[in-house]
Amino acid sequence: MKIFDDKHIKNVAFVGTHRAGKTTLSETMLYEAGLINRRGTVEQQNTISDYHEFEHQRGASVFATPLHTEWRNYKINIIDTPGLDDFIGEIMSSIRVADTIVTVINAKHGADIGTEIIWNYVDRYHKPILFVINKIDSEKANYEMAVTSLKELVGTNAVLVQYPIKIDGAQCIIDVLKMKCYKFGPDGGKPEKLQIPDNQLEYANTLHNELVEKAAENDEELMELYFDKGSLNEDELRKGIKLGMLNHDFFPIFCVSALKDMGTGRLMGFIDNVAPAAADLKPEQTIEGDLITPTIESDTSLFVFKTIYQPNLGQITFFKVMSGEVKSNDKLFNTRTGESETLNQLFIMDGKNKHSVEKLTVGDIGATTKLKFTDTNDTLASKAESGTIRPIKFPQPRLVKAVFAETSTEEEKLSEALKRIHSQDLTVDLSYNTETHQTLVGTQGELHLSTLSWLLENVYDVKARFESPKISYRETIQRSATANYRHKKQSGGSGQFGQVHLKIEPYYDGMPEPEGFSLRGKEVVELPWDGKLVFYNCIVGGVIDQRYLPSIKKGILEVMESGPLTDSYIRDVRVMVYDGKMHSVDSNDISFKIAGAHAFKAAFLNANPKLLEPTELMTLRVPEQMIGNVMTELQSRRAVIQGIETEAHYQILKCVIPSAELTDFSSQLRSITQGRATYSIVFNNYSPVPNHIQKELIKEKDLITT
Incomplete structure (x- = not known):
């Protein structure tokens, strides 16, 4: 194949909402360049881009697909991306390597909700962008509405380069950069180049002047030329537009009918001659x-x-x-x-x-x-000591499920398949919860999860089921309590004997030392599951030998690994061992370990035990007109609102929400905001579970146990 130099290579990512026509436009560009002899269609499942079986089943792009075409000695690398933000990882990786982002908009719907969602991602990269309004030949096309909605979304930096009209029933495109009229036959293809009709000339000149003025703003030399001549020639216009695109201050608007191959060649020419190449971008x-x-x-x-x-x-x-x-x-x-x-x-x-x-x-x-x-x-x-290019930062998962193989014999096979899928799609998050002993998989939504399930079954030949993950609760106490336990066992020869008296209290950092005890020693245990055990030796008179205290602590820690309420970890307790008895022959480490464990468990149950649940600090970005519905939904999920700030047409809302309430939150938020709201979460802390929920959880655990 022909090798192109860096100045003749253009990389574009096609982004846009579902059904905007990105795949059809890709197909038409390959056909227009003569790289394929026949154009496929999404409906006939024979396009170059959407070739995966799962895409054929869905009738839409699921994976970003690299393609290339050649046009007038330029090579255009195209990445056709999905239109749903469940597959945002595919979109983001494509944007990352593109030199220009081509945002395709359906002329029947304009810059709709899907466009807004994708624009919010695209805009962060600050890369050159051009807009293509597709399906201009449709009976329901409304180009003026599409342009208006686009400018409402991205602002006045969106500038018309073309607009469609009908002349004697024929589809035409007025190009105000070249000041030409392109007239297409019923089947599209190569247009007839005409002068702009008299009845369109005034409007075209107005748009041309707006284009010139906007292009001149991007360079002082061009601005001087504009002031001197009152206009710019085509080459000067190209230079100004390219500079504006590089500065993220100029978003050209083109129009096409990808299905009928109308305007595609002109778009490719603009990408060749004007759109920035990799060499034009910052290092x-x-x-x-x-x-x-x-x-x-x-x-x-x-x-x-x-x-x-x-x-x-x-x-x-x-x-x-x-x-x-x-x-x-x-x-x-x-x-x-x-x-x-x-x-x-x-x-x-x-x-x-x-x-x-x-x-x-x-x-x-x-x-x-x-x-x-x-x-x-x-x-x-080429050199081992070379620097590492900054990686793509993919979004956090919005839906987390526990995953299991349908049969135990396939668990290892499932694990290997998930690792391979994760290596290909970094928005599939994998983790293992050592408390609940569950493998957790995070995705961007229900559709993303269904894609994962399909890949597991059809590509890796392993069936999996997905369930809501167990919540990692904690147990603690709300008041002090005392207990004692005597362990005595005689079975011939030496027996076992140990008696422990202890008091337990809720613990928090900075609390004063306990009163009423002779404090002989103190040990602060940082628990592996967070929280602390503070263990005091308050023994006087040698009623328990010092060598048995570590065994008492060990017995307490074993109980703390599986609390009596729901088998959850216990945290934030302090224990004062203040009395007991031992036997000169029968006492040993195991006796005091058992006595300490039973005494602690009895005291714990008498100390008003309380379940704690993990909570998340959530930050949401919500369209201002939808904030009321979102707040109602959050409050129904026991969220506590922390504050609200304004950012353009969005409200930035922060709240603390229990992890247990996030099971279907992503899907519900998408439903009530039409997919326009986004959120991120970070772990906050453990907070007390409401009494009625605690009773339900204990009852559920008892039912499982019995």
Whole structure:
């Protein structure tokens, strides 16, 4: 295949809401360039992009798919992304390596809720963006509404470059950059170039002047030219638009009918001639603080932005060449692991089709197979001591489930499959809860979870079931209590004897020392599950030998590992051992361990025991008109509102919410806000469980036990 230099490679990510037409636009661009002879359709399940079986079942993109096309001596790498934010990981990894983000909008719906959700992610990256309003030939298309809704979303930096009209029933596009009218036949394809009709000339000139003025704002030299001449020529306009796009201050708006191939060639021409290339972007900064300059003369560095697994090929690793160039059989170093990798083959991928190449230069996107030590977010470099490119920060999971293999014999197989899926999709979060002994899997929503389930069954041949995870409760006490226990056992020969008297109290940091006891020793035990046990030796007169006190403490700690209410860990208790008895022959460590454990358990049950539940500090970003419904939902889930701040048209709400109330919260929040609200959580602390819930939990535990 032809090798392109860095100035003739353009990387674009197609983003946009579900059903905007991203996959159809990708297909049409490949067809327009002559790289495919026939355009497939999503309905016929024969597009280059949506080739996965699961995508065919859903009739929509689920995975981000790299493609490429060639247009007038330029190479355009396209990444076609899903339109639902359940698959935000696929979208974010694509945005990360794109030089320009192409946001596709359905002319029938305008910048709808889905567009807003994706825009909130895209805008954070501050990358060049252009908008494409698709389906302009539809009977229900409303271009003016679409443009208005778009400007309401992103502001006045969205500038019209084109608008559609009908002339004698034929679909036309007025281009106010070139000041031409493109007239299309019923089946689209190559247009007829015409002068702008007289009845459109005044409006077109107005838009042209707005375009010129906005382009001139991005460069002092262009501004001077604009003041001197009152206008800019086409080359000057291109320069101003590119600078504006690089500054994230200029968002050109184009219009197309991807299905009928109307306007696609002009869009590709703009991407070629105006949209920034990798060489135009700022150098990448490494974790170590160094800069990676995107030139062919620099040392080679690759950034791995995606990995997938295909049964016939194994693991496929997708990367962007951030500097230098890479050739087949090059040996590179993984800067995270220090391991060396040999890239035996290099490919350009178009969906599932791979095309071998001998080398790839800076700015290009390619793939390789059979890497042993490399995963998504890794850096491969020609020198082992090279810096590590900053990784993609993926969002926290919004839905967490416990996962089990349908049969115990497949548990290991399930574990390996989950690890492989996680290595490909870092928004699938894996963890193991040592308290509940459950494997937990976090996803971005119900649809993401269903995709995971499908992959497990159809790709990895393992069936799994998903359940709500158990909550890791804690137990503590609310008042002091005393107890004693005598352990006596005689079974021939030496017996067992130990008697322990103790008092327990709730503990908190900074509390005064206990009164009424002779304090002979104190030990603060930092518990592995958080919280403390403070153990006091208050023995006087030698009624219990000092050597038995560690055994008493050990018995108490064993009870604290499985509390009497719900078998949860006990925390924040202090114990004063103040009396007891021993026997010169029968007393031993095991006797006092047992006596200490029973005495502690009896005292605990008499000290008004209380369950504690984990709570999360949640920060929500909610459209201002929806804040009331969200607050009602939160309060129904026992959330405590901490405060509200305003950010543009959103309310930033902070609250503390019990972990037990988050089981279906993501789905419910999406429902009541139409997917427009987002949230993040961090662990807060353990708080007392309401009495009625505590009774239910104890009853549930007793039912399971019996």
